[in-house]
Amino acid sequence: MRSLRDGAARAIRAADLDLKADLAQEAARRWSERRLSLRSPLDTPVPSRPGRPEKPELIPPQRVPRRALTTLRGRIALLHAIAHIELNAVDLALDIVARFATERVPNSFFDGWMRVAFEEAKHFRLVRNRLRDLGADYGDLPAHDGLWQAAHDTRNDLTARLAVVPLILEARGLDVTPALQEKMRQSGDDASAAVLDIIYEDEKGHVAVGAKWFRFLCAREGKDPARAFQDLVRANFRGPLKAPFNDVARAEAGLTPSFYRSMTASVNI
Template sequence: MELRAFAERVLLSDSLELKIQRMSETLTDENPGPSVRLAEPVRPANLQFAPRRAAPSMPHPSNFSDPRKRAIAHHILANHELQALEVMAWVLLAFPDAPTEFRMGLVEVMADEQRHTRMHADQAADLGVQFGDLPVNCYIWKKAQDFQSVLDYLAGIPLTFEGRNLDHTLEFEEYFAAAGDSRSAAIMKAIHKDEIHHVAFGLKWLRILKPAAQSEWDAYVEHLHWPLRPEKSVGDIFHEAPRIAAGMSREFIERLQAPEPNEGSSTEPAGR
């Protein structure tokens, strides 16, 4: 199967099963086709993007002893994973001229996002809420509409959303464990480990695609579209170890820990 056909299956299927079905065939990229920028992914009726603020917000972790609250958390996180998957498919269609090695590598990341969506959806269901029972937002998808290049994608998704998730996965692992839900905690741990590879993938391609004379940090900041900014790539607690494991340079980590005022001065909510 061609990468383009795989991307179309993810973006144009109205069946969740098809969207998150793992690719079993060997993929080829012989006919990337013309650039197409899809405005909205096709989704099943119960997973349509809801109007702003209609989707439930993340329950406070102090209420995680209530299984329903944990189910809502997994429901929200399943939608984050599904949007990440859809954005990656969008990138395959929008940037057909990107290096084949990048496109093939992105498909590997997508297989992880498919698995993550399924893990959260199954866990939400086990806790009493089917994926699609609650309204879902389109925050990550909408941000991707600003991407004009692969470098914009790398700055926005792997280095900001997935970078932030290095911290969030550890935070949620702790919250679920504190609530006595070891299965939910284990899911977060597994996703955390994958996320290190996803951030590493982003860094690798930032280094390859940026101008040689430009620093990694400058390339990262230049390709962020407001409201994305460096402070959005950090969770409530900054974890250095997964960033080192992802191959981030000392300088990059230091800049992330202390963004310059004009790079991260707003107090606007993170919009997770």
């Protein structure tokens, strides 16, 4: 890889998921050791869509089946959905690095997002390995493409990307994961719950990275962060923000209720 932007773009482009995770983590390691420049004239172009294997089949979100976690099939379906989310999260973190490598931000911005990319690749591998323990694999079930749509919709605006991806999509994980952890344990699947424990703790840090840099950009532009967030959500996010909210975990990450509480019924559907 010629630079951080090149390494990130190559990882996004990779359709082999083991290779994608390897490239993401190797780029993160080289960048943290300052063995890569941020960009070079010969960088791989940032792809408009990430590389993917033939499976899973991508279908509309409303067609993705839901199953009870009390059954093995239900737990596999949940883990498959989480694996799909984590895979998209790898590409989303890489895309914010590669696509916005010319943005006027400190190098510590890229430090934070490459740590996120490294950890999302770790999460994908953990969940995929757990699926394999249960006799399944990623790709066995259909999935939806809604997460990447958020990247496409905010491809030209870094502040909008930060509002939508970490401060809505990743923050939603903080809301729903504790109940999933508990349900896994109630079903006797402590191994899957332990994987969710790791993801939950890491995701607090990922939301914090988003909140830090969103506030940074708002301060530079002289904008109130909560009001700017609300304006960007109305303009760039499809659908309402869903309660209940994990206010404590969100606040730990720097996302206070002033950002989102008034948005639950005011976002255009």
